[in-house]
Amino acid sequence: MLIRVRSRDGLERVTVDANATVKQLQYAIAETLNVPVSQQLLSRNQALLLAKGADRDAPSFTDMKNLGSSLSTLGLTHGAMVYLVYSGERVVARPPVTPHGTFGKKMTMDDMIARQTRIERQEKPHCSSLSLDRDAANSFQNYVHQSLAFAVKRGGFMYGSVNEAGEVLVEFMYEPPQQG
Structure with missing residues (x-):
């Protein structure tokens, strides 16, 4: 224990x-x-x-x-x-300093380059095309346009099917409750 x-x-x-x-x-x-x-x-x-x-x-x-x-x-x-x-002295092991704990410390250009996150081009896409059901897309866009004037980002889950060629057909969109 x-x-x-x-x-x-x-x-x-x-x-x-x-x-x-x-x-x-x-x-x-x-x-x-x-x-x-x-x-x-x-x-x-x-x-x-x-x-x-x-x-x-x-x-x-x-x-x-x-x-x-x-x-x-x-x-x-x-x-x-x-x-x-207890009486006496002892050396207490301290946890190592994390990269986030380097505030105020000197950093070289090589250190800064090593900490950068690089996003590279995707060679092959996960899907070749996406088709949305017109009524589902219009319903989603109208709500965002009329109620929120596109001032707040909203998200929705798309449901549909994928064929062998990698083409996606969205038949239904569900927008969960969200706070802007």
Whole structure:
């Protein structure tokens, strides 16, 4: 199961077995987050993060002191939050910067060209021709022209058939409810 661990470094995740104990959770934190077991103080009480020195020995933070207690008996399920306080320093791995997170950074002309999307000509069309039923097309166009004066884009689904030559014959148009 996944346990979310909130510390001064932010929110991180640790995976443990569903019937794990507090001790096994501490070892998982030591392995995953590089915080030695001897420096860990765990609690389900969020006030632990704001407590100073001697206040951390308060009875409200002893809920996870018994290392043999299973996480399920403490009410910890998949996705539960545990608060962690530790002494010392550690290096926290940050997620890599995405291309969208490059605001204000220098970009060369080659970088800009590499990020462009190129739309190229289609060699063979999907359909060779399209024929619309006159009444269906007129009904659709009249509504758009008279009611909206072509000021709002509208769309419709075309239903019909396609023959072996790739010619499409539209017999019916359905315009779903739309907001302009």
